[in-house]
Amino acid sequence: MITWQDFEKIDIRTGTIIGVRDFEQTKKPAYILTIDFGALGIKQSSAQIKHHYNIEQLLGSQVSAVVNFPPRQIANFFSQCLVLGIYDEDNNVILLQPERNVSNGLKIG
Secondary structure: OOOHHHHHOOOEEEEEEEEEEEOOOOOOOOEEEEEEOHHHOEEEEEEOOOOOOOHHHHOOOEEEEEOOOOOEEEOOEEEOOEEOEEEOOOOOEEEOOOOOOOOOOOEEO
């Protein structure tokens, strides 16, 4: 069990995907996402979401992401945030997204 104070340390924000490109250096198929978090700036993340999403579907869509982890190296890339999703029955990721458009950078709690 974690405490409420532990949960409050996690900074989850909304952002809009403004760029998507294939991440060829990974073992599992992935994209590199460029995400606009408003006043928090633009961050990049690696996401293994190719099973359910193509580039056209992702561009302009909003996601939820943890923005206060230290950068994490994945192959030759440093991921600056963790895009959140749900694993389906086949262990493929379905993105957690707001049900309607919201401002970039809003805090989730």
